[in-house]
Amino acid sequence: MNCPLCNCEMEEGGIITSGVSAMWVPMEQFSKKGIRRLIYTNGRVIGKSNVVFGQTKISNAFFCEHCNKIVGIFDVNK
Template sequence: MICPICGKEMTKGGIILSGIKLDGEFTWYSQNEFDKKGLKAWDRSNRKNIDAKRSLMGEEKFNNAYFCESCNKIVGIFTINI
């Protein structure tokens, strides 16, 4: 995907929301890290934290998030429930 801000290529990945307190954490991971499951998921690297406040127990994953290394922005394409 091309960054809508600077026009450079973006890295595909996903966002994971995890935490059991009010300071839940949104984190972007590259696609390889995002797809890890089980024990491999404990060792996720190449992450970008997104400042957020939310209450959630466990983990929720959002696919199709793209990170621009050049302007340090994340663009997401998410399906919503109406």
């Protein structure tokens, strides 16, 4: 995959989170401040959680070494 910013070749990989699932939230939720950040609504969980290891693995993440950016195409869990 080529980087959408600089058009250089990107390296395919994945993202691993520990402890909690990764989640996409609308900007109004993402922008919360203070104690309101404890609860998010309308979020979409991405990745497959492994309860035993406490990790979530998310595939289809591409890294551009030139821009130092990650671009992802993620499945959303229903």
